[in-house]
Every structure is written in structure tokens, then in C-alpha cells.
Amino acid sequence: xxxxxxxxxxxxxxxxxxxxxxxxxxxxxxxxxxxxxxxxxxxxxxxxxxxxxxxxxxxxxxxxxxxxxxxxxxxxxxxxxxxxxxxxxx
Numbered sequence: 001x002x003x004x005x006x007x008x009x010x011x012x013x014x015x016x017x018x019x020x021x022x023x024x025x026x027x028x029x030x031x032x033x034x035x036x037x038x039x040x041x042x043x044x045x046x047x048x049x050x051x052x053x054x055x056x057x058x059x060x061x062x063x064x065x066x067x068x069x070x071x072x073x074x075x076x077x078x079x080x081x082x083x084x085x086x087x088x089x090x
Contacts (some may be wrong), residue, residue: 006083055081075086
């Protein structure tokens with residue numbers, strides 16, 4: 001997985017990690033603080049964090065909140081969390 005771009009707003013605790021290209025076709029709401037955007041080809045376009053507290057959520061908790069998530073979607077969330085945490089540390 002590769003980050004194409006990462007936006008960060010520390011004032012409002014928002015972040016978006018771009019993982020793919022194309023146009024967003026649909027959004028999966030993982031929970032009130034995390035969304036996954038899917039492109040027109042069914043691939044993950046990006047992961048949106050609406051609160052930095054979402055950066056600490058673990059796989060079990062996320063899976064229990066949204067049983068429909070695939071392993072690749074969960075992996076994308078955790079990859080994105082790691083990249084945002086790295087950016088915040090710098």
C-alpha cells in the first residue's frame with residue numbers, strides 16, 4: 001500500500017489519506033470518526049479520520065463496530081492510521 005497524499009488539519013483534528021486514484025464512487029462509514037472512500041473500480045481511494053481519537057482504535061473494535069468490513073478495508077484503515085501518526089510526530 002502506498003500513500004499518494006495526506007492532508008492534516010490539527011486545529012479540527014481531521015485527516016485524509018489518499019491511497020488510490022480516480023473518482024470516489026461510494027463511502028463506507030466505518031464508525032462516526034472513520035470513513036473509507038471507494039473509487040469507481042471498487043478499489044480503496046482513501047481513508048478519512050474525523051477525529052484524532054480514531055487513530056488509536058484497534059482492529060477488534062473496528063471490526064465489532066462494522067462487521068461488513070473486509071480485511072483489505074481494515075488493513076487500509078490501520079495503514080492510514082500509522083501514516084497519520086507518523087506525520088503528527090514530525
